[in-house]
Amino acid sequence: MTVSATLRVALPVPLPRLFDYLPPPGLDASAVAVGARLRVPFGQREVCGLVVGHGQAEPGVELRAALAAPDAAPLLQGELLASLRWLAGYLHAPLGEVLAAALPAALRRGEPLPDIIRYGWVLNEAGRTALAAMRAGKPKALAMLLAETRAEDWLDETSPGWRAPLRTLRERGLVERVELGETGSGSLPCGSEPDPVSVSFSPNTEQQLAIDAIRAADGFAPFLLDGVTGSGKTEVYLQAIADCLAHGRQALVLVPEIGLTPQALTRFRARLGVPVHALHSGLNDNERAATWLAAASGQARVIVGTRSAVFVPLPEAGLIVVDEEHDGSYKQFDGIRYHARDFAIVRARALAVPVLLGSATPSLETLHNARCGRYELLRLRQRAGAARPPQVRVLDVRKRPLQAGLSEESLAAIRAALDAGGQVLVFRNRRGYAPVLLCHDCGWSAHCPRCSTPERPTAMTVHAHGKRLQCHHCGHRRPSPPACPDCASLALQPQGNGTERIEAELQARFDDVPVIRIDRGSTGQRDGLQKHFDALGNQPGILIGTQMLAKGHDLGNLVLVVVVGIDEGLFSADFRSGEKLAQLLIQVAGRAGRAERPGTVLLQTHHPEHLLLQTLVNGGYHVFADGELALREAAGFPPFAHLALLRAEAKQAEHPLQFLQLAKTLLEGGGIEVHGPLPAPMPRRAGYVRSQLLLAAPARAALHAALDAAVPALYVAPDARRVRWSLDVDPLDLY
Numbered sequence: 001m002t003v004s005a006t007l008r009v010a011l012p013v014p015l016p017r018l019f020d021y022l023p024p025p026g027l028d029a030s031a032v033a034v035g036a037r038l039r040v041p042f043g044q045r046e047v048c049g050l051v052v053g054h055g056q057a058e059p060g061v062e063l064r065a066a067l068a069a070p071d072a073a074p075l076l077q078g079e080l081l082a083s084l085r086w087l088a089g090y091l092h093a094p095l096g097e098v099l100a101a102a103l104p105a106a107l108r109r110g111e112p113l114p115d116i117i118r119y120g121w122v123l124n125e126a127g128r129t130a131l132a133a134m135r136a137g138k139p140k141a142l143a144m145l146l147a148e149t150r151a152e153d154w155l156d157e158t159s160p161g162w163r164a165p166l167r168t169l170r171e172r173g174l175v176e177r178v179e180l181g182e183t184g185s186g187s188l189p190c191g192s193e194p195d196p197v198s199v200s201f202s203p204n205t206e207q208q209l210a211i212d213a214i215r216a217a218d219g220f221a222p223f224l225l226d227g228v229t230g231s232g233k234t235e236v237y238l239q240a241i242a243d244c245l246a247h248g249r250q251a252l253v254l255v256p257e258i259g260l261t262p263q264a265l266t267r268f269r270a271r272l273g274v275p276v277h278a279l280h281s282g283l284n285d286n287e288r289a290a291t292w293l294a295a296a297s298g299q300a301r302v303i304v305g306t307r308s309a310v311f312v313p314l315p316e317a318g319l320i321v322v323d324e325e326h327d328g329s330y331k332q333f334d335g336i337r338y339h340a341r342d343f344a345i346v347r348a349r350a351l352a353v354p355v356l357l358g359s360a361t362p363s364l365e366t367l368h369n370a371r372c373g374r375y376e377l378l379r380l381r382q383r384a385g386a387a388r389p390p391q392v393r394v395l396d397v398r399k400r401p402l403q404a405g406l407s408e409e410s411l412a413a414i415r416a417a418l419d420a421g422g423q424v425l426v427f428r429n430r431r432g433y434a435p436v437l438l439c440h441d442c443g444w445s446a447h448c449p450r451c452s453t454p455e456r457p458t459a460m461t462v463h464a465h466g467k468r469l470q471c472h473h474c475g476h477r478r479p480s481p482p483a484c485p486d487c488a489s490l491a492l493q494p495q496g497n498g499t500e501r502i503e504a505e506l507q508a509r510f511d512d513v514p515v516i517r518i519d520r521g522s523t524g525q526r527d528g529l530q531k532h533f534d535a536l537g538n539q540p541g542i543l544i545g546t547q548m549l550a551k552g553h554d555l556g557n558l559v560l561v562v563v564v565g566i567d568e569g570l571f572s573a574d575f576r577s578g579e580k581l582a583q584l585l586i587q588v589a590g591r592a593g594r595a596e597r598p599g600t601v602l603l604q605t606h607h608p609e610h611l612l613l614q615t616l617v618n619g620g621y622h623v624f625a626d627g628e629l630a631l632r633e634a635a636g637f638p639p640f641a642h643l644a645l646l647r648a649e650a651k652q653a654e655h656p657l658q659f660l661q662l663a664k665t666l667l668e669g670g671g672i673e674v675h676g677p678l679p680a681p682m683p684r685r686a687g688y689v690r691s692q693l694l695l696a697a698p699a700r701a702a703l704h705a706a707l708d709a710a711v712p713a714l715y716v717a718p719d720a721r722r723v724r725w726s727l728d729v730d731p732l733d734l735y
């Protein structure tokens, strides 16, 4: 009897096991490498997995044959494959799902590898002749750029929206597309010469100390670059990256949001003089896959990206930077719930390279690690250059008349700042027109039918100047009712203020300057934010925004920040809410006065004596953090304990409870605390009733041992089929 060689495959299916297949017809199993993709039949479907091993068919077991093996060489290998295996174990998630999450979508689907040849555009003979006579406008501006060959990726980053004028030029037969060779190969790509106007100042003493410390690192070395807002952390990153490049190594830079990427890219590109590859959700699938492959081949030397960029292969790694390491967007909130900062550290260790975490408001986890000596602490205590720290004032607005949430004092300060030629940021962390629609006659208010319970109604946010209602939890939308559904009164009134309403009020009042609202409603695509900044330039004007505007931006003429409506955040029950609010306030305040002109911050509140506000204003973030760490230690919360949250939801309330009860039985007795099952803080969402089980242990090992013992059984439990469940290891919030 012949024994056939088989392929062991990790499939992206919610089962904690691997699957064996015969190789595709006509192919020998040994011809398919570990880390290569394999398309296989799975039930009635076809799925694409990754080969993780080879084996022998057991006698008598019928195996199905794979359909195709698209890759000649492994896609995932070496350190990355090993780190992802570790991640699957840590998250207690199926390996196939983790590997799939790490691959760009185009590769995950089993498509052939995209072409990583770069293309560029240049004026042809006719174009050069026509250029002088062209009318001013976008086509002409682009044509002027295309006097030299410009790479498409360069155009994407430096001239957002270039494809529309390009179409005009093509239709007129003035341009041609040229092949530029593979991504990043050898010489500088077209159009990314170091920008001659970009200033290179000499680092100040603290920056230099930080740069030297990173330079001296040998192998794995985690650093916390703890630098106040505007202290020039970017300069430290750039020097560290330049060193890394000079040693012939690759650098990976993680940034929190797509909104930040264009600005960061422009700065990086201008200074480093090598192609800087962007990876973020604004790219299409093919672009993402091409960049990922360029990293895998070592052609991409600097990769800047958001959360999922932590999964790029780095065969010649030299450095990983995580900017704004405290930012919540590094945590994936569904599917594979990884934390990109934490995984960056795991990878840096496996790659034996330095990892630099930067923030003005480090997470308590990271601060704790630095204090325990696990991370080397680098501090920038002062703002760089001539900039001074902003003046922060708590504005007591009790009993004061408010216009769209703004006190007279705030309005006067805005007027004065504008008259002095400055820019103003009004920060309100609520999108929409108003948080609530209320009937003034009977007290009815608009609730989301899919998220409310009788005990806990969830208000729908008013949008479009009162015309539309939208649930910010489940996305449910409907037109506002013309009259109160309960008492038929016409006295329906939007209550409170969102960014839209503040915008309307400020536009009416300050009609001599641009008033620009920046939030997820107004600023969709990735270049949106930069376009708004470009449109405003340095002229006086007002920006109104949510937390999109709070971080990382460097607007030299911003002299006043007004923070409104923070009070609800002061009394939230979540154990991390204080930390999040403190970070947000310091970050928003940090946008003011970043250049020569001094900045002022006004914090409007009805609770001027609140300890958090007082501590931040009088002591600063670190004093706040000291107090908060002491509280966490006393209460046994992270970073002094390790948590995991098991969530379950279903249309019928008893199903999640039954499932979680089973989980509890499996988990108890393992030396960990098991709390629940309890209704989730938001007990219903989008029609699903939600419950949760909170697991806590002082030591990570105990928590993981208990999970290792229990989780495999959960996947196959009959009770699991009636719920949607998920395990969140190191949850960021307990929602």
Ligand SMILES: Nc1ncnc2c1ncn2[C@@H]1O[C@H](COP(=O)(O)OP(=O)(O)OP(=O)(O)O)[C@@H](O)[C@H]1O
Pocket (backbone or CB within 6 Å): 201, 202, 203, 204, 207, 227, 228, 229, 230, 231, 232, 233, 234, 235, 359, 360, 384, 385, 386, 551, 552, 553, 554, 590, 594
């Ligand atoms: N050594 C220096 N001398 C003069 N100016 C500097 C120096 N280093 C940085 N700057 C300038 O200081 C400003 C703030 O720097 P940067 O944006 O890097 O701060 P940051 O620490 O990242 O702040 P944030 O945390 O608020 O994003 C920038 O305009 C930068 O060009």
Ligand SMILES: [Zn+2]
Pocket (backbone or CB within 6 Å): 448, 449, 450, 451, 471, 472, 473, 474, 475, 476, 685, 686
């Ligand atoms: Zn809803």
